Amino acid sequence: MSIGLLGLLDDIAGITKVAAASVDDVAGMATKAGIKATGAVIDDAAVTPRYVDGFAATRELPIVGKIALGSLRNKLLFLLPAALVLSFFLPAAITPLLMLGGAYLCYEGAEKVYHALAPHQASAHEENLTPVALNPTSREDEQVASAVKTDFILSAEIMTIALATIPAVGVLTQAIVLAVVGVGITMLVYGAVALLVRLDDIGLYLTRHALTSLGRAFGRSLVKAMPTVMTVLGVVGTAAMIWVGGSIVVHGMGKFGFHGPAEAVEHAGELAGVASPMLGWLGETAGFGLFGLALGTILIPFAEKVLSPIWRRLKAAVSG
Secondary structure: OHHHHHHHHHHHHHHHHHHHHHHHHHHHHHHHHHHHOHHHHHHHHHHHHHHHOOOOHHHHHHHHHHHHHHHHHHHHHHHHHHHHHHHHHOHHHHHHHHHHHHHHHHHHHHHHHHHHHOHHHHHHHHHOOOOOOOOOOOHHHHHHHHHHHHHHHHHHHHHHHHHHHOOOOOHHHHHHHHHHHHHHHHHHHHHHHHHHHOHHHHHHHHHHHOOOHHHHHHHHHHHHHHHHHHHHHHHHHHHHHHHHHHHHHHHHHHHOOOOHHHHHHHHHHHHHHOOOHHHHHHHHHHHHHHHHHHHHHHHHHHHHHHHHHHHHHHHHHHHO
């Protein structure tokens, strides 16, 4: 009986080692996948703060929370199973779908530029579009719906990059790794955003309650700096959307044999890179950005004159 017990304990120890190794493997793959998706994660973090701009301080964290929940829903309920199904049954569809998402990012980024340069015309354009929220009751609903929609595209890029990084393992392991990446990145991004949008309150607290004059001065500096920081982040977020969207579309075109745009961008990067690697990266980034801005500008009238009327008819047909 004692031999049987020792054998059982030995089996349990073996199972425990295998389970621990599996956990280590999942953690390692998730970390590697998360690092590979860093560019998209930074873009996501830069884009989000602009959606709370203009709201009362008491609504900032609830709005960020709503967007974070929408992001988790995007990743875990829609993108994770879709990525696994497409990669298994229809991998050829992944690139076209990503290109559509990239085109949407170009459009939304170009729309922000249009609004900054010609606010009256841009407002008229927005009025002719169908609201992004299914049942909008307030400006907050619209902003959250728009943010979750943009997050869907960025999350799709993150999950696709993560999936491509995972080695040939079982579907269950892939699903677990993608879930870990999705939850971890969402917590990281929206935790950072929540901290960022509350820095002015932290500064105000330090201004009033810091124990030293240096602490109070730092608090005042935070309060004064935050409007500028949020403005800069808004510009960076818009630029990131255009750049990421342009790069997705250009790389997708290359996979379908249209290498001209990618070669032009790479050539611009090589020319700028003669001076320094950083200038080379900036040149390539600028190339993707210019392509994305041009595509987004073309899509603005297309969305208003073609897509929005089609969407209205479909909604009317479904509701009727």
